[in-house]
Amino acid sequence: MALHCRSSTLLWMPTLNRPLISLITTSGGRQPVRLFTQSQHRRFTDDARLAKRIQIYQSRSSNPYVNLSVEHYLLQHSHPDSTVLFLYKNRPCVVIGRNQNPWLEVNLALLREGLSGSPIDLVRRRSGGGTVFHDSGNVNWSVICPPAAFDRNKHAEMVVRAVQPLLQPGLRVRVNERHDIVMDVTPEGKTFKVSGSAYKLTRLRSLHHGTCLLSSPNLGHISRLLRSPAEPYIKARGVESVRSPVRNVGIANTSDFTDAVITEFCKMYDHHESEMVEVDDSGVETEKIRNGVNELMSPDWIYGQTPQFTFSTHPTEDDPRERPPLPADLPSNFRTEMVVRHGQIQSASVSGLSFVIDPDDPDFIPGDYPPDDIHNGRFTLDADVLGGLLVGRKIYGGDGVYDWRRALVLAGGEFTSSNGTIEPADNVGTFLNTMLGIQPKDP
Template sequence: MLLPVRHSSCVLSIQFRAHSRFATTRTITTLASSAFAEIISRSSSKHQIYQSISSDPFVNLSIEQYLLQKTPEDSNVLFLYVNRPCVVVGRNQNPWLETNLKALQKHDTDIPRSGSSVRNVLYVRRHSGGGSVFHDEGNLNYSVICPRDVFTRDRHAEMVARALQKIGAVNAMVNERHDIVLAQQPKEFAKQKDATGIEDPFEESTPQALKVSGSAFKLTRNRALHHGTCLLDSPNINNLGAFLRSPARPYIHAKGVSSVRSPVGNVSAGLVSSAEPFSMQRTILSIMDEFSRLYGSGHEVRDCASRLNMTKSEFNAGDDWVAGAVGEVQLHEIPEIQNTFEMMKSTDFKFLQTPEFTFSTFTTEEDPRLRPPLPSFLPPLTRISIRAKKGIILEASISTSNDEAIAQKQALHSSEILADRTLHEIDAQAWRQIIDSIVGIDYDGQQQQQQPMEEVVDHLTEFLCEKFGV
């Protein structure tokens, strides 16, 4: 049974001609935002399409989580949203390994090559697995929630690839990693060279393919969530590495999931058979259309979804479908969404979910990779090793002295003062105090020093702050 009708900004009724000469009228009901919790969980709401009017990734991911938990087990849901600039890591990823934390959140970062400026880029950890991605106003995020028994890893990526083909990206295809790529011939690749961003190392198996969409998944007992990015027209396409390339990566050996780096491109630069210029809205409508085809939801839900008033949160509903615009209103009206929002913004969720890892400036039996040479401004025998789990330091050893006995004292002292510290809570001032007390052991003696103590403390503090994003 539908909730009470109020005046609609969409069509209140649509007439369908049957085989008789009489018209059949079906009512489309428009509902206020306060009806969200009730209408999405209605057992007859088999087909649901939503767009977000919020650009806050914490809001959108919290609404997405609520849709996964509350929509009927046999329903199919499409949720589309565009986030403000942010880096989003998977549930089981390491932010110190996957992101340049120093370039995020509190810092203003200029992107000179693209001529744009990205300010206050957020760091976000999501509930699903998968790799790290960068979102901005040129990236469309799609989320499909469906019964688990019909879910496959390529089902919805292929849906989006078909939508991209319809708008002119005829080379869009799904590769063996379940990503959407633009397969290219050498001539086409040369044309797009200036409109692509390359993430090293090159690991895309399709020759010269440009990744435009990556996916992540979350499975519950009866439901499946597949959400993905779609690089449509990102102004930061050439500069993703400024945020996704961690300066600590060469020194970290980690458990958990690591991202696979691939060359990326914009869909807007890959349209080869379109008489119309690229349009974000045209892409959204194409994805809605393919979703409706895939799940047989009919024209009503698609048509009303395409006519949503994107200035406020409201919903249109039919006998077995819902289409609506969502955003901050749901955050304030629904406690479960508010709770998820607060949890996702907490530093505990952002950092204390991190699997065990070791940061080491020298080769070990566990991690025999060669390390980059340490900066020349550090003492030549500087050695740093920090092992952490869920953001808590378990073991640490920092030494700078060329005297073995003093180096052992420094390592022991560093272990004592760093053990059980929460890594992301150590700010620049705290690092300086820690390093000062460690280096001071070497300078308590009377031997002549190659560098003034203050200089060593400054440089080692700078090195650690850069690597740990302080």
């Protein structure tokens, strides 16, 4: 099915050979410029449009899964020789890089709690790099170009040229050695990150996209959203984020920014045509975009794509860090170590759980229990045997572990009589839910 979108034509001043939009912006006009001579529905997936040398798209959707899927569609379907600019804003969400670990990068419980009642989406993008926070005060810019023209800095420099004239005196933006845009604040003598870059390179195309914090009201929350309680216990393969102090550029009206970026983009590519295509949620009417949205929203992508990691409550040879003290309601001999690859438990050991031996059980044969493992009528479950019962399970959604309390009771239940209880599966399970749980509630 076709994707319908509003196609708009910007008004140009032919004598000036540049868009009126830039004229107004640079003359200090603060009103968003929307000078469309025509507005009509056209297919954005139109082959002729995707074949144009220079293409400019802007999204009206705030759905991060839709926006990233539209972006991916443009990456895959725009003409290999074309250069594409795509601008979009997302509702509050945390976006992790392609090869990152959500259990390590994000406080999943806080994400579920959300900001003022609405949960924050967790998104895994297709490009590399680290974790970032988006909201309506952050504009994302994306440039897709042929690989031969690829350069990690040139489009960040383009955004710098767009932003600099909009800044208050004493503020300067530049691209740093990590290809991010930072702002030097002269009065404070400090440098803050205002935009993060990430790239996706395919055989035919290269994509550079970045955030730009213009006027986010949520800066105060970002740090705790991006701090996982499980961090001291996880050693992960893949990519870890680099923390940077952030701030807003201080542009209240996001369209001032997008107009300036479009102008710089047109200058950079000597573009004098006048078409900017607006995309909205109806993008999902296109099958490939809908499939992309479904993939990005699936737990198998968000969690299952995670590179291998080890969760261990105590120092190990591979991860000798001192661990924070465990909650007081856990047994002193509790310890666990789990290797999780692509969200699936590869190996596990869980020690410190036991159950009360029921001497009235007709099946009970005292000789079956190694005496060393019986204390005060309790039989201690072997760490590897109990862990072994978790092997193969996914630690996210679906048929996997939703609630660790239940998972442990079920695993331990293999060894108890029908009225036996595993102790203290509830406390251990609650601890693991805090660390790894992606569903806090009882199933």
